[in-house]
Amino acid sequence: MDLDALQELDKTVLLAFNGSGNLFMDYFVLTLTSAYTWIAFYVSLLYLVVKNNENWLKIVLVIGAVALGLMIVDGANLAFVKPFVARLRPLEAPGLQGLVVPAEHYRAEGYSFFSSHAANAFVVAVFFALLVRDRFFTAILVAWSTVVSLTRLYLGVHYPSDVLTGMLSGSAVAVFVYGLYRRLYIRCSDKLHYISTKYTRTGYSFADVDAVLCILLLTFIYAAFRAVLSI
Known part of the structure; x- marks a missing residue:
C-alpha cells in the first residue's frame, strides 16, 4: 500500500469517527477530552501510590517516573516532531474543509x-x-486511554495516524521509564513479589485499586450528567 492509499485510509477512518450530529455525544466527548475532567482520577492514582509505598523515596520514584515520561513525550512532540512534520489539523486541511464536523466549534491549536x-x-x-x-x-x-485518544477523532482535531502514533509513543516511553523506575526501586527494596488475595504481586492493595476504578467510573458518570445538562 503506497503513501497516497494510506492517506486516503487515514481520511476515511477519520470521517467514520468524526461527529455524530448528537448534542449529548458532542458534550460528552468534549468533557472526556478535557484534562481537567480527569483530575480526580489522577489524584486517586496518587493516593494509590502514597497508600501502598512505605516511604517517601519510593513515592517520589513513582511520581518522578510518570513526570519524566510525560516530559519526554510532550517535549519531543511539541519541540521537534510537530514543528518538523508540520501537518495541518483535519479541520484546517484544504481537502477536508466542510467534511470534518467540529463539535460545538471546538478547535485545537498547533x-x-x-x-x-x-x-x-x-x-x-x-x-x-x-x-x-x-x-x-x-x-x-x-x-x-483508548477512549481519551478516540475523542480526538470525534472532534476532528487529529487523524487516526496521529492518534495511533501517540498511543504507540506513549506506550514505548512508559515501558522505558518503568524500566528506569524498576532499576532504582530494586536498590531501595527487595519486596518485588507478593502472593496474597489482598495485594497484587507488586504489593498494591486490591481495595485501593478498586477505589481508583470507582473514581474512574464516577468520572464517566459525571461526564454523562454534564452532557445532559448542557443540551
Missing part, C-alpha cells in the same frame, strides 16, 4: 502529528499497568 492527548494517556495507563500488575486494572486503564 499542528496535528502526533496526538499529545493519546501519548500522555498511554504513558499514564501503561506505566500504572506495569506498576500494579493486575489484569483487570490493566484492561480498564487501556480502555480509558
Whole structure:
C-alpha cells in the first residue's frame, strides 16, 4: 500500500469517527477530552501510590517516573516532531474543509502529528499497568486511554495516524521509564513479589485499586450528567 492509499485510509477512518450530529455525544466527548475532567482520577492514582509505598523515596520514584515520561513525550512532540512534520489539523486541511464536523466549534491549536492527548494517556495507563500488575486494572486503564485518544477523532482535531502514533509513543516511553523506575526501586527494596488475595504481586492493595476504578467510573458518570445538562 503506497503513501497516497494510506492517506486516503487515514481520511476515511477519520470521517467514520468524526461527529455524530448528537448534542449529548458532542458534550460528552468534549468533557472526556478535557484534562481537567480527569483530575480526580489522577489524584486517586496518587493516593494509590502514597497508600501502598512505605516511604517517601519510593513515592517520589513513582511520581518522578510518570513526570519524566510525560516530559519526554510532550517535549519531543511539541519541540521537534510537530514543528518538523508540520501537518495541518483535519479541520484546517484544504481537502477536508466542510467534511470534518467540529463539535460545538471546538478547535485545537498547533499542528496535528502526533496526538499529545493519546501519548500522555498511554504513558499514564501503561506505566500504572506495569506498576500494579493486575489484569483487570490493566484492561480498564487501556480502555480509558483508548477512549481519551478516540475523542480526538470525534472532534476532528487529529487523524487516526496521529492518534495511533501517540498511543504507540506513549506506550514505548512508559515501558522505558518503568524500566528506569524498576532499576532504582530494586536498590531501595527487595519486596518485588507478593502472593496474597489482598495485594497484587507488586504489593498494591486490591481495595485501593478498586477505589481508583470507582473514581474512574464516577468520572464517566459525571461526564454523562454534564452532557445532559448542557443540551
